Amino acid sequence: xxxxxxxxxxxxxxxxxxxxxxxxxxxxxxxxxxxxxxxxxxxxxxxxxxxxxxxxxxxxxxxxxxxxxxxxxxxxxxxxxxxxxxxxxxxxxxxxxxxxxxxxxxxxxxxxxxxxxxxxxxxxxxxxxxxxxxxxxxxxxxxxxxxxxxxxxxxxxxxxxxxxxxxxxxxxxxxxxxxxxxxxxxxxxxxxxxxxxxxxxxxxxxxxxxxxxxxxxxxxxxxxxxxxxxxxxxxxxxxxxxxxxxxxxxxxxxxxxxxxxxxxxxxxxxxxxxxxxx
Amino acid sequence: xxxxxxxxxxxxxxxxxxxxxxxxxxxxxxxxxxxxxxxxxxxxxxxxxxxxxxxxxxxxxxxxxxxxxxxxxxxxxxxxxxxxxxxxxxxxxxxxxxxxxxxxxxxxxxxxxxxxxxxxxxxxxxxxxxxxxxxxxxxxxxxxxxxxxxxxxxxxxxxxxxxxxxxxxxxxxxxxxxxxxxxxxxxxxxxxxxxxxxxxxxxxxxxxxxxxxxxxxxxxxxxxxxxxxxxxxxxxxxxxxxxxxxxxxxxxxxxxxxxxxxxxxxxxxxxxxxxxxx
Numbered sequence: 001x002x003x004x005x006x007x008x009x010x011x012x013x014x015x016x017x018x019x020x021x022x023x024x025x026x027x028x029x030x031x032x033x034x035x036x037x038x039x040x041x042x043x044x045x046x047x048x049x050x051x052x053x054x055x056x057x058x059x060x061x062x063x064x065x066x067x068x069x070x071x072x073x074x075x076x077x078x079x080x081x082x083x084x085x086x087x088x089x090x091x092x093x094x095x096x097x098x099x100x101x102x103x104x105x106x107x108x109x110x111x112x113x114x115x116x117x118x119x120x121x122x123x124x125x126x127x128x129x130x131x132x133x134x135x136x137x138x139x140x141x142x143x144x145x146x147x148x149x150x151x152x153x154x155x156x157x158x159x160x161x162x163x164x165x166x167x168x169x170x171x172x173x174x175x176x177x178x179x180x181x182x183x184x185x186x187x188x189x190x191x192x193x194x195x196x197x198x199x200x201x202x203x204x205x206x207x208x209x210x211x212x213x214x215x216x217x218x219x220x221x222x223x224x225x226x227x228x229x230x231x232x233x234x235x236x237x238x239x240x241x242x243x244x245x246x247x248x249x250x251x252x253x254x255x256x257x258x259x260x261x262x263x264x265x266x267x268x269x270x271x272x273x274x275x276x277x278x
Numbered sequence: 279x280x281x282x283x284x285x286x287x288x289x290x291x292x293x294x295x296x297x298x299x300x301x302x303x304x305x306x307x308x309x310x311x312x313x314x315x316x317x318x319x320x321x322x323x324x325x326x327x328x329x330x331x332x333x334x335x336x337x338x339x340x341x342x343x344x345x346x347x348x349x350x351x352x353x354x355x356x357x358x359x360x361x362x363x364x365x366x367x368x369x370x371x372x373x374x375x376x377x378x379x380x381x382x383x384x385x386x387x388x389x390x391x392x393x394x395x396x397x398x399x400x401x402x403x404x405x406x407x408x409x410x411x412x413x414x415x416x417x418x419x420x421x422x423x424x425x426x427x428x429x430x431x432x433x434x435x436x437x438x439x440x441x442x443x444x445x446x447x448x449x450x451x452x453x454x455x456x457x458x459x460x461x462x463x464x465x466x467x468x469x470x471x472x473x474x475x476x477x478x479x480x481x482x483x484x485x486x487x488x489x490x491x492x493x494x495x496x497x498x499x500x501x502x503x504x505x506x507x508x509x510x511x512x513x514x515x516x517x518x519x520x521x522x523x524x525x526x527x528x529x530x531x532x533x534x535x536x537x538x539x540x541x542x543x544x545x546x547x548x549x550x551x552x553x554x555x556x
Contacts, residue, residue, distance in 0.1 A: 001377050003302040021299040021306065023384050024281040028299065028306045029369070030426040035307070062427050063434055091307070099279050099388075106301050110377075130414045138407060138431040138444075147425030148308040149340050153416040156341055166416075171449065 001089060001110035005082035009071035009105030013078040025104065027095025031147030034058035034067070036092045038204070038241045040109065041276045043085035045076060046241065050204045051092065054144065059094055061143045065103050067094040075107035083109040089242050093146070116243050120269065123249030123261045124165050124238065127158040128227055131168025131176050141199025151179035165238070167230070167251070174198065174224045181240040182206040183248075185233035185256075186218070186264045192229065195222040205239040205272070212271035218264070227251075235262025245269040279367060279388035283360035287349035287383030291356040303382065305373025309425030312336035312345070314370045316482070316519045318387065319554045321363035323354060324519065328482045329370065332422065337372055339421045343381050345372040353385035361387040367520050371424070394521050398547065401527030401539045402443050402516065405436040406505055409446025409454050419477025429457035443516070445508075445529070452476065452502045459518040460484040461526075463511035463534075464496070464542045470507065473500040483517045483550070490549035496542070505529075513540025523547040 003016040014020060027033030035058075036051040045051075052069050059067050072092050080090065093106040132139055132150070140147070158166035167183055168176040177183055177200040184193045191213050196202050210220050230236055235257040236248040245268050247261035281294040292298060305311030313336075314329040323329075330347050337345050350370050358368065371384040410417055410428070418425070436444035445461055446454040455461055455478040462471045469491050474480050488498050508514055513535040514526035523546050525539035 001302075003300075003376070006301050008301075016302070017300070019297045019299055020301050021297055021303070022281075022295070023284050023286075023298050023371070023386055024279075024294070024388070025299070025306070028303070028311065028371070028373070028424060029313070030430050031309050031424050032427060032430060033306065062431060093301070093307070095306070098281070108301055110302070129416060132410055132417065136408045138428065138435040139410065140428050140431055143427070145427040146306060146309050147427035149310060149421070149423040149425035150416065150418050152308050152310060153340060153418055157416040 001113055003108055003110050004088060005079040005109040007075035007078040007082070007107045009068055009075050012075070013082045020106065021095070021104065022098050024098050025095050026097065026099065027093070027104070027146055031145055032062055032064065033093055033095035033146040034062060034064060035094070035144055035146055038090050039244070039276070040080065040088040040090050042087065043080055045080070045090045046276050047204050047208070048073070048076065050207070054202065054204065055092055055094055058144045061137070061140060062145050064094060064096055068105055072105050072107060075105060079107040079109045087112060112242070116246065119164065120246055120261070123247040125163040125250040126165055126167045126248045127161045127163035128169050128252055129154050129157060129166045131170065135199050139199070142196065142201050144201065154179045169227050173227050175227055175230050176200050178238050181238035181243065181246070183230070183236070183238055184209065185230045185236035186262065187233050189217065190219045190221055191264070192221050192223070192225055195224060198224060203239060205241050205244070208272060208275055209239045209245070209268055212268055212275065216267055216271065231256065233257060235264060237262065237265035237268070244272055279391055281386055281388050282366060283357040283387040285353035285356040285360070285385045287346055287353050290353070291360045298384065299373070299382065300376050302376050303373050304375065304377065305371070305424060309423055310340055310342065311371055311373035311424040312340060312342060313372070313422055313424055316368050317522070317554070318358065318366040318368050320365065321358055323358070323368045324554050325482050325486070326351070326354065328485070332480065332482065333370055333372060336422045339415070339418060340423050342372060342374055346383055350383050350385060353383060357385040357387045365390060390520070394524065397442065398524055399539070401525040403441040403528040404443055404445045404526045405439045405441035406447050406530055407432050407435060407444045409448065413477050417477070420474065420479050422479065432457045447505050451505050453505055453508055454478050456516050459516035459521065459524070461508070461514070461516055462487065463508045463514035464540065465511050467495065468497045468499055469542070470499050470501070470503055473502060476502060481517060483519045483522070486550060486553055487517045487523070487546055490546055490553065494545055494549065509534065511535060513542060515540065515543035515546070522550055
């Protein structure tokens with residue numbers, strides 16, 4: 001992702017090449033920063049309010065002062081105005097700031113450098129990996145902090161094993177989530193997705209998909225499901241704001257369903273795009 | 279910790295108030311940065327070479343380019359020269375840098391703002407918390423990355439429960455490590471500490487303590503031990519570069535040994551200081 005435009009809360013737009021963070025910002029030194037990433041469609045961020053609400057929840061969980069929502073909204077608008085009206089990624093960052101200092105809010109608009117549509121056509125080869133179930137609150141399950149090295153390492157491990165992405169399971173083999181996605185599968189007309197009670201991230205796109213699926217006549221069942229249920233599904237897919245709906249065509253080397261992108265993934269991708277255009 | 283002096287690899291000393299990091303540094307955005315923290319005694323960092331070696335190992339585990347050891351050494355010297363000859367904390371940071379850009383190396387010298395000697399006198403009240411065993415490589419056990427939010431959240435949780443610090447145990451109740459320390463206990467003349475095979479951090483001070491303990495005539499046994507063994511010890515303590523040796527006088531509300539700082543912790547603290555002055 002290439003940074004197209006940048007704005008700092010209280011300062012407005014600044015050149016992307018200008019260093020804006022201090023070396024002792026605790027967001028960097030200790031991962032004490034919350035963030036949100038969302039798709040921008042033709043210059044408009046999708047579900048900004050929902051993302052701001054989740055940012056506030058993440059900040060609380062890691063002991064940060066409450067984010068300045070109006071300041072972040074202004075920063076987002078300033079960065080989006082700089083970047084122009086294209087499709088892009090908007091990232092909001094709320095860091096602890098320097099020791100004893102004030103938090104810092106940033107809005108970054110970046111280009112989408114990966115051709116997710118091509119992967120949507122082909123389908124994702126997923127690899128299951130042991131993940132961290134977030135039931136103990138201090139393990140920060142469901143919190144979008146910048147302590148993201150494990151998520152990144154899991155993506156690297158999935159690629160090392162010949163896959164495209166990882167799906168985390170807990171020590172009992174219960175499906176959790178992907179490093180940056182929520183996970184779904186369909187059997188007949190019923191969609192299944194792991195319950196938020198497992199300590200996974202409450203995806204904004206997950207919520208959008210659940211609404212759209214209900215409108216399309218699917219039952220949506222949330223719970224704690226074994227990986228074998230996902231493996232035996234008619235089709236599977238992931239949801240995320242930036243990647244949108246990506247069909248999962250392979251799990252740990254075996255085809256999911258008929259090994260091709262499924263019709264429900266296709267339907268829901270179209271529904272997501274309609275919601276974004278509304 | 280207050281930042282006293284700062285140097286950037288390739289630039290030398292820069293004013294601590296100067297922002298030096300870009301908003302899209304992946305060290306911040308995704309926790310893709312490795313770091314080392316070490317005590318500075320009278321202007322001299324303790325075991326800098328060992329810390330540089332561990333930094334290289336951490337960087338490799340999170341997929342960063344190999345740290346520029348000589349550049350970091352020069353940056354450390356420049357920052358230490360700026361800060362003067364006192365006791366302090368030196369932090370080395372090696373971040374991924376901007377997407378597609380080069381890594382950034384920083385040396386930060388900060389003041390020690392906590393009176394660790396007072397806590398050494400009184401002893402630490404520890405709280406056991408479920409932690410993440412790092413046996414799966416992508417879970418990054420033993421890696422010092424800036425993805426530190428869980429460690430920070432565990433310290434907050436320990437304080438919320440009336441303690442001073444946390445001790446992580448795995449799901450089977452095996453003692454792992456503290457959020458920023460290694461853990462030790464003594465029964466008779468034998469010292470026990472969790473094995474590195476558990477995926478815990480290979481503390482530089484842990485290694486120093488093991489050497490000093492052997493010289494003082496203690497047997498040192500590493501392994502996988504239940505929390506009950508720590509609870510039943512004659513004394514317990516933690517080791518870390520910045521906090522040095524801190525006696526643990528209480529575990530989950532019950533006294534450890536006679537509930538006072540132990541003699542071996544005291545001996546080893548003195549030995550550590552002698553090693554630092556040598």
